[in-house]
Amino acid sequence: MIIARAQTKQAATGSLIGLALGDALGFPTEFDDVPSILATCGPWREVALPEPAFVTDDTQMTLAFARGIRTAMDRGVLGPLRLERPVRDEFVRWYHSPDNNRAPGNTCLTACRLLD
Structure with missing residues (x-):
């Protein structure tokens, strides 16, 4: 294992x-x-x-998603309900980060703002 x-x-x-x-x-x-x-x-x-x-906004968002998956997996069997909160939290954290300065698109910014 x-x-x-x-x-x-x-x-x-x-x-x-x-x-x-x-x-x-x-x-x-x-x-x-x-x-x-x-x-x-x-x-x-x-x-x-x-x-x-360059590290772009696409890479930053992928890493946020990966951190959310890792957090969800650390909490037990991976499933939609267990995945939603950690991924949401990571995207909101990225949205508010000072490193979020790579010209992300309005769709990404709006979606992350609505998650907050």
Whole structure:
């Protein structure tokens, strides 16, 4: 059981790191079309991580969701009723955080404000 839990934790951590790196790579070209991206950056397999690599609002919100899931799992069997409060609390915490300065969209901000 301990080995399976450690492997699950490593897989979750790896997934979050991969998401953050992908988000940082995509940030500079987020609203560009594919031809523009290729003209600017070249083939995607050769794109270097930007300096600095930005943590975006998408990554921040994903980490808030992950913390909510972790908190819910620490309280017992994961289910909708057990998940709702910790995830809500994490999104509200993100909404009020001074680090929430990465130009999140109005839909995200409104939804989080309504959770408060």
